[in-house]
Amino acid sequence: MNYYYIVVISLLLVLSTSVNGQAIGSPSLAPAPAPGPEYTNLTELLSVAGPFNTFLDYLISTKVIDTFQEQANNTVEGITLFVPKDSAFSKLKKPSLSNLTADQLKSLCLFHALPHYYSLADFKNLSEISPVNTFAGGELYSLNFTDVSGTVHLSSGWANTKVSSAVHASYPVAVYQVDKVLLPEAIFGTDIPPSAAPAPAPAPVVDIAPAADSPDGKSLAASSPDSPSHSSTHRMMCWGMLNHLFLAIAGGLLMFL
Secondary structure (H helix, E strand, O other): OHHHHHHHHHHHHHHHHHHHHHHHOOOOOOOOOOOOOOOOOHHHHHHHHOOOHHHHHHHHHOOHHHHHHHHHHHOOOOEEEEEEOHHHHHOOOOOOHHHOOHHHHHHHHHOOEEOOOOOHHHHHHHHHHOOEEOOOOOHHHEEEEEEEOOEEEEEOOOOEEEEEEEEEEEOOEEEEEEOOOOOOHHHHOOOOOOOOOOOOOOOOOOOOOOOOOOOOHHHHHHHOOOOHHHHHHHHHHHHHHHHHHHHHHHHHHHHHO
């Protein structure tokens, strides 16, 4: 009987040790957090992605690059940039950016970005809700988008251009190359020059029938009832007929005498 108790107690000790071992063991690992968006260095991206040195210099001198970098990596909205090539600035003769104030130049740079990440497929929806406010804010700092057979066209009033290529399109940063500098109406006014405004429709051509062939001046003068030559000829014919009539009457009278 004592042997039976010894066996039971031994089993209980073994089970207790096993349970305590599981409790004391290493805790289960928590699930790893989802990876955040990849950090994008905009300065480095624009330096190596293409001929964007002029635009990058403006972003750095106005410190707008810091604003864009903050939006890109510290917000859930992300950012979309429209970057003009260096040749777009060299072709810009009038108006000149050299006459802008520091605040205007800063607003010009902000005008080239949207405070949200947009893929190329998203622009079709943007064309339906245009105009879209840019990072500069305000109605006069808005852009109009149109989707033409998959090609994104955008207009600022002073500039009509299109997205020629996607430089970088991975959330939270989208960078698209454009061929012209975007000039806002808030800075350059609403009096858009003819070179930027749509060409007016051509005036309708009036179909003028050619004049009918008419006789020359001499014929017209001869046929005119009021012309002097016609009147004198008419008078001479009348006198001639009267003379013949007078002579005929006189001749008849002489025959009876």
